Amino acid sequence: MLDTGLNDKQPISTTSEWTFELIQEYDREIALLAKEFGLDTYPNQIEVISSEQMMDAYSSVGMPVGYNHWSFGKQFISVENNYQRGRMGLAYEIVINSNPCIAYLMEENTMTMQALVIAHASYGHNSFFKGNYLFRTWTDASSIIDYLLFAKNYIARCEERYGVDEVEALLDSCHALMNYGVDRYKRPYPISAHEEERRQKEREEYRQRQLNDLWRTIPKLGGGEEEATVQRFPEEPQENLLYFIEKNAPLLENWQRELIRIVRKMAQYFYPQRQTQVMNEGWATFWHYTLLNELHAKGKVTDGFMMEFLSSHTSVIYQPPYDSPYYNGINPYALGFSIFTDLRRICENPTDEDRAWFPDIAGSNWKETLQFAMRDFKDESFILQFLSPKVMRDMKLFCISDDDREKEIEVGAIHNEDGYRELRAKLAGQYNLGNREPNIQVYSVDTRGDRSITLHHTQHQRRPLGKDTFEVLKHLHRLWGFDVHLQSFNGDEITASYHCPEQGRDRSEIEESMLVPKPI
Amino acid sequence: MSYIIDRRLNGKKKSTVNRQRFLRRYKAHIKKAVGEAMNSRSITDLGKGEKISIPTRDLNEPIFSNGRGGHMEQVLPGNKEFVTGDRIPRPGQGQGQGSGGSGASDSGEGMDEFAFQISQDEFLEFMFEGLELPNMVKRKLAGNDAFHVVRAGICNEGSPGRLNVVRSMRAANARRIALSGGKRRNLKLLEQELLAEEEKDIALRDQRKLDELRAKIEDLRGRVSRIPFLDDFDLKYNLLVKQPRPSSKAVMFCLMDVSGSMNQATKDMAKRFFLLLYLFLQRSYEYTEIVFIRHHTSAKEVDEQEFFYSRETGGTIVSSALKMMRNIMRERYPASEWNIYGAQASDGDNWNDDSSTCHKILIDDIMPHVQYYSYVEITPRDHQALWDEYQSVAEVFPEHFAMEQIIDVGDIYPVFRQLFTQKVAV
Numbered sequence: 001m002l003d004t005g006l007n008d009k010q011p012i013s014t015t016s017e018w019t020f021e022l023i024q025e026y027d028r029e030i031a032l033l034a035k036e037f038g039l040d041t042y043p044n045q046i047e048v049i050s051s052e053q054m055m056d057a058y059s060s061v062g063m064p065v066g067y068n069h070w071s072f073g074k075q076f077i078s079v080e081n082n083y084q085r086g087r088m089g090l091a092y093e094i095v096i097n098s099n100p101c102i103a104y105l106m107e108e109n110t111m112t113m114q115a116l117v118i119a120h121a122s123y124g125h126n127s128f129f130k131g132n133y134l135f136r137t138w139t140d141a142s143s144i145i146d147y148l149l150f151a152k153n154y155i156a157r158c159e160e161r162y163g164v165d166e167v168e169a170l171l172d173s174c175h176a177l178m179n180y181g182v183d184r185y186k187r188p189y190p191i192s193a194h195e196e197e198r199r200q201k202e203r204e205e206y207r208q209r210q211l212n213d214l215w216r217t218i219p220k221l222g223g224g225e226e227e228a229t230v231q232r233f234p235e236e237p238q239e240n241l242l243y244f245i246e247k248n249a250p251l252l253e254n255w256q257r258e259l260i261r262i263v264r265k266m267a268q269y270f271y272p273q274r275q276t277q278v279m280n281e282g283w284a285t286f287w288h289y290t291l292l293n294e295l296h297a298k299g300k301v302t303d304g305f306m307m308e309f310l311s312s313h314t315s316v317i318y319q320p321p322y323d324s325p326y327y328n329g330i331n332p333y334a335l336g337f338s339i340f341t342d343l344r345r346i347c348e349n350p351t352d353e354d355r356a357w358f359p360d361i362a363g364s365n366w367k368e369t370l371q372f373a374m375r376d377f378k379d380e381s382f383i384l385q386f387l388s389p390k391v392m393r394d395m396k397l398f399c400i401s402d403d404d405r406e407k408e409i410e411v412g413a414i415h416n417e418d419g420y421r422e423l424r425a426k427l428a429g430q431y432n433l434g435n436r437e438p439n440i441q442v443y444s445v446d447t448r449g450d451r452s453i454t455l456h457h458t459q460h461q462r463r464p465l466g467k468d469t470f471e472v473l474k475h476l477h478r479l480w481g482f483d484v485h486l487q488s489f490n491g492d493e494i495t496a497s498y499h500c501p502e503q504g505r506d507r508s509e510i511e512e513s514m515l516v517p518k519p520i
Numbered sequence: 521m522s523y524i525i526d527r528r529l530n531g532k533k534k535s536t537v538n539r540q541r542f543l544r545r546y547k548a549h550i551k552k553a554v555g556e557a558m559n560s561r562s563i564t565d566l567g568k569g570e571k572i573s574i575p576t577r578d579l580n581e582p583i584f585s586n587g588r589g590g591h592m593e594q595v596l597p598g599n600k601e602f603v604t605g606d607r608i609p610r611p612g613q614g615q616g617q618g619s620g621g622s623g624a625s626d627s628g629e630g631m632d633e634f635a636f637q638i639s640q641d642e643f644l645e646f647m648f649e650g651l652e653l654p655n656m657v658k659r660k661l662a663g664n665d666a667f668h669v670v671r672a673g674i675c676n677e678g679s680p681g682r683l684n685v686v687r688s689m690r691a692a693n694a695r696r697i698a699l700s701g702g703k704r705r706n707l708k709l710l711e712q713e714l715l716a717e718e719e720k721d722i723a724l725r726d727q728r729k730l731d732e733l734r735a736k737i738e739d740l741r742g743r744v745s746r747i748p749f750l751d752d753f754d755l756k757y758n759l760l761v762k763q764p765r766p767s768s769k770a771v772m773f774c775l776m777d778v779s780g781s782m783n784q785a786t787k788d789m790a791k792r793f794f795l796l797l798y799l800f801l802q803r804s805y806e807y808t809e810i811v812f813i814r815h816h817t818s819a820k821e822v823d824e825q826e827f828f829y830s831r832e833t834g835g836t837i838v839s840s841a842l843k844m845m846r847n848i849m850r851e852r853y854p855a856s857e858w859n860i861y862g863a864q865a866s867d868g869d870n871w872n873d874d875s876s877t878c879h880k881i882l883i884d885d886i887m888p889h890v891q892y893y894s895y896v897e898i899t900p901r902d903h904q905a906l907w908d909e910y911q912s913v914a915e916v917f918p919e920h921f922a923m924e925q926i927i928d929v930g931d932i933y934p935v936f937r938q939l940f941t942q943k944v945a946v
Contacts, residue, residue: 044523045525047524047527049530053527056534070545074539076542175581319598335646339758400593400598400608408607411604411608414604416603436586461591465589466587470586
């Protein structure tokens, strides 16, 4: 290579040691490139931490503050175990959807890895958090840390006042229903933690009044005529179980309702992440790859740097085939990275196939097209829209159909001309949370009778409920306080029903069976 | 613009609380594992941490999920040989199908045991949980002990560094009030008088009286202002005093029969028992000394190595060891300063006429001075004369004397727990 002696042709660093100055330098260079590529980000807060702190962060779902619960302890212990045995590298990244966007660098990492994480988290994920419509709609980046702090303090106060066991039991139950604490369609109202605290007081009073109305047992005057028009409660089936319980469970104390609300809010906060895993990781991976290659092209990093970077990049996007012992589902990094990379290729070097499949994208400005893909989709629609035949061929995707009425599994669409469209639709369906989680809704509450609550499960392709169902019902029973019924529907026909307490069993036995199992 | 922050010095152990919550929740499991570990461990690492396994199903956090069955469609990567319409036999137990469909399955699924390490401290905590040393009453201030500094109120002398500003200002204020109280009262009266005089009609004013009043007021004001704002003796200092920290000392006598009838297995069991006791004492007392006495026909004080590992044979005279213990107690460990614990292990063999001597030494010379004396007999056979004699000692000192029989290794920890179980105060 001809060195013209210009200063900016010098690599930023040549050894693998990092210093704060170097991190700053890399960050500045990457930020410049990111701006050229049109990435719009929150301000970055890059924190250097030790591996112990990384383990702490891992086990509290990546959050810098969190309330205390044994399940996080369990998580911590297993992370610690895996790390100590060298089974798992902590290296990659944790990044928090907040404003400023917090990303962690581990002190043990080399300079290359630090640069990789900065590109991946502080510019990749960060711009995704800021741009994607789900994050913009469902989460409020500026107030999340404050809210977490409010939640932690509130729960700690409850523990002091009502005992650790009480609080723990309630949180157990809430966690069991956490996935059902989300409003899928209604946009939540973002408020600050300060406001939250003030409102919490108001809610306490209001809730009690509302409840008393619902559960009124004093007969109204002239009730004879009203009987005929008694309406089902709730009028419409409710999908947000935790919300329904928080607002309507007859016996809960105010603090218990507040705790349910906290868990519900957390579920809501993580909901977009669960729906955009492929996109989010794919986007971040695509950008660290692009940004660092660009740095190399400008001569800012050495060839050794690139070798180290590429080796860790390739292991991140490795997709083991279905029959490999390492196979553990489709690797979201691999799938997302392939789609975004191919999207760029379609824009820059379209083939005839691409022109037929993506007439409005082929040959367009790749930066704008990628931005559009990142902003307005979630995994399901993203795959449906942008998975190209080339990626399907490269990943050798195929579809199998397993019907329990048949003796054998049938291979459906494969990566060929006839199969592309079906394959793509099937894969997209696989990322639809509605198909992955059973659809369970509150159907009715017997307000005038035994106060029991009835849930309906609508089966998706005749799939029954898993083996934990009864255990979850016990938790629901703990929250609701009265009998719980769950009916599983295949079309209009009830194929299974679960009751808690099981018919003929005493209520006190349930609490007992929910205690920690005894060792044998 | 990015901010780069060094957080490495922040607290590390953020998850400690959660970890403790976890241990607390699964206490029963851990205790069981600890109990089992006690019996399977070699002696040298008795007090180390332990790997605890808990069945995964007990740790499960249930959620609603899809079960197997119905019609399931799945997209997989890495096709090698299949074409549309191929029919494949269903693999057994879902192998090769991944975690299909139930997207939220916990990552630990498939593993039967959740295994993790607890630290030595935690291990001992669980091991000795609910146990207590009986009669831990005697305490003695040791001469060369450490002091700790405590606050002991306020005093008038001290170094400037210990100055208590609030108290000093309060004292100064009090002094000023005390010294000027009378003068101020007079001043007030005079001022009122002056005011009354001045308000009078100009014709009625007594100029001389006015001058006199003004002079007096002037004089009083001067005096009040001469009282110093802060005086030497206003200064108050925080007083710190040294307090000796009381410490308790314990000595443990380990007595073991090494006669020909004790084989290596029996000695091993005795060793385990002693070690448990030693670990336990160490946790309860700041200083723990151990005296090892081994005996066959004659007793000998030895060091640890020799006590546990050297071989000797011969007949058995238990009283020789007890005599030696008595002598050492008299010489080196006065009962007024030391908490004395005795632990004896033997297989129950003794010269027949010696057992009554043992009884006598124990009753007269040893039991009155010791906190606790435990005797374990390691034998699968019937008891001999020694056991009966000791039983009569136990009747005389029911609070301070305990005896148990150990048949195999598995008994050691339960017996130990039995000996030291917390007794509810009657």
